[in-house]
Amino acid sequence: MQNEPASLIAYCGAPPVPATLAGAWNLDPVLLAALALWAGLLLRHPGRIAGWSAWMLAVLVFVSPLCNLTSALFSARVVHHVLLTAAIVPLALAGLSARLRERLQVLGPGAAVLLHAAAMWAWHAPGPYAWALSTVPGYWLMQATLAGSAAAVWLCVLGAERGAATIAAGGTFLQMGFLGAIILFAGQPLYAPHLLTTAPWGLSALADQQLAGLVMWVLGALPYMGALLWQAARLAEDLPDPAEAAR
Known part of the structure; x- marks a missing residue:
């Protein structure tokens, strides 16, 4: 039973210890081929910095030792999920043309928020x-559904309809904060794969889980707060100038 949590890790490898992490790169040939294909598509539009930024972050979360660290620490797994849904996905979409984003947007903001939640x-x-x-x-079903549902939200946020963008950003900000708070204040370890893997990193399973909740509550919600404030500023620009209206 002592080895059970380690046996639950299927893709990113056995839980590392500090001495082994630096060499724990994920060289899955299928993953590397997919990243190479993505890079080839980006080379056709080398000026799209957002797309390249998304690609580099994808290398960080899926290829670098961060992938292996997620086998040991739930907090690292939450960092991975936050980077995927709140950085890689919006940057990748920002690298597309506005016309293509409009064609991809098939859900309204309410449905997108509920799907991602x-x-x-x-x-x-x-x-x-x-x-x-x-x-x-x-593992890949989790990645695909998190990224796909996040894309539905960010397509609304990056769209031309400012009201819909505000709903999408605000709703996701609230649900991310609420989920993070539940994880932070759970009071007991909840995640079996990490019960015996955090000690080499100087953390108890509960402390690691609390750190994860804090990451999701604060850092995970920040991109949506930024998007919400941006959309609120855009909506304010549409309001009539009181001085002009009084004339």
């Missing part, structure tokens, strides 16, 4: 989380 809350529930880490298909 469902994915976030489902995969951060203890049972589905442990299953996602126990099989390679489960």
Whole structure:
């Protein structure tokens, strides 16, 4: 039973210790081929800095030792999820043309927020989380549904309709903060894969979980708060000038 949590890690490798982390790069050939294909597409539009930024962050979360660290620390896994949904996805979409983003936007803001909330809350529930880490298909299903539902939100945020963008950013900001707070204040370790893997990093399983909740509550919500403030400023620009209206 002592080795059970380690056996639950299917894709990113066995939980590392500090001495082994630096050499723990993920060289999965299928993943590297997909990243190479993405880079080839980006080379056709080398001036799109946002797209390249998304690509480099994808290398960080899927290829660098951060991938292996997520096997040991739930807090590292949450950093991975935050970078995927609140940085890689919006940057990748920002690198597309406005016309293409408009064609991809098939959900309204309310549906997009609910879809993303469902994915976030489902995969951060203890049972589905442990299953996602126990099989390679489960791991990639988690990545795909988190990224896909985040894309639905960010397509609304980056769209031309300012009211819809405000709803999408505000709703996601609230649900991310609420989920992070629940994880932070749970009071007991919830995630079986990390019960025996955090000690080499100087953390108890509960302390690691609390750090994860703080990351999601604060850092995970910041991009949506920024988007919300940006949209609020854009909406304010549309309001009539009181001085002009009085004339």
